[in-house]
């Protein structure tokens with residue numbers, strides 16, 4: 526999607542937002558979203574995600590900077606002419622209309638003929654598995670059903686741009702996974718550009734072309750899912766995305782793209798310097814649980830290893846999740862595949878662990 530993203534169908538250019546004239550809830554947002562791209566905003570509560578969607582929808586104005594849609598400033602396009610489908614966190618359906626009328630409404634506004642309208646409404650209702658509910662009013666539906674109707678209404682007119690704020694939050698796991706599949710399929714088939722907000726990391730990683738991780742009104746990292754998970758740029762992103770082990774220490778040396786880090790307990794480990802640049806700096810090193818090795822034969826002969834004590838072993842079916850005490854950290858987790866050659870570790874056992882320096886990233890303290 527990188528080539529598409531350069532064309533910038535949606536562009537946030539140095540956008541800032543303050544509601545009270547004092548504190549900025551969006552601090553300096555630069556983001557270019559390609560036509561047909563599926564971009565997800567992920568971040569803690571209050572980090573500014575909904576605010577960004579509201580500005581893009583034209584319901585809030587940016588305090589500074591510009592938002593462009595297809596090259597034109599959004600403020601110059603009236604809301605009903607923007608061709609944006611939306612599902613907001615509390616986006617109410619029209620209570621006096623039936624489900625079918627709610628869905629037909631955006632099509633009527635676009636002056637679509639009756640037959641085509643009915644066909645599209647039926648398809649949208651089938652997509653959200655609500656085909657039998659066309660005659661009901663919103664008040665006669667459960668929360669999850671209302672949410673599905675709101676989703677269908679946002680997509681029924683095949684908009685060029687769709688904004689979705691936690692559109693699947695009220696659904697059970699199975700329905701949620703089904704809808705994740707339907708949304709991404711429809712978005713890709715129709716070439717819809719999607720800006721999606723979720724708290725669910727798995728949802729973000731599986732659905733998106735790129736994910737923007739927000740914290741405190743800024744994008745901390747913007748990257749495709751695999752890059753975000755495997756190469757987090759800072760400690761916040763490493764902690765926020767997926768399970769992660771952190772060890773703290775001081776950089777002892779950096780040579781040929783390798784950092785030696787002396788942990789606070791005195792042990793020395795190899796790491797890849799990511800945002801440390803010189804000896805003496807404090808760092809948090811980050812290692813994913815599935816990249817830690819305890820089978821000595823599989824470790825590099827000159828790899829630095831750490832002593833560890835097994836505290837807990839959890840059998841999870843496909844994987845084993847083992848918690849260790851490592852360099853004073855009692856929440857150090859390793860995950861291993863349930864394979865014939867993997868041993869089940871026992872609480873109390875003393876082992877040695879290690880990893881490839883590439884998998885251990887020295888980040889900001």
Ligand SMILES: Nc1ncnc2c1ncn2[C@@H]1O[C@H](COP(=O)(O)OP(=O)(O)OP(=O)(O)O)[C@@H](O)[C@H]1O
Pocket residue numbers: 544545550568569570571572573574575576577
């Ligand atoms: N209308 C408003 N007036 C004043 N402050 C607001 C308003 N809407 C949001 N805020 C504040 O702006 C900040 C960002 O809010 P926003 O709703 O964008 O967060 P969010 O990332 O969507 O959070 P969540 O994940 O909880 O939905 C928060 O501190 C919030 O309290």
Ligand SMILES: [Mg+2]
Pocket residue numbers: 574575576614690
């Ligand atoms: Mg929100």
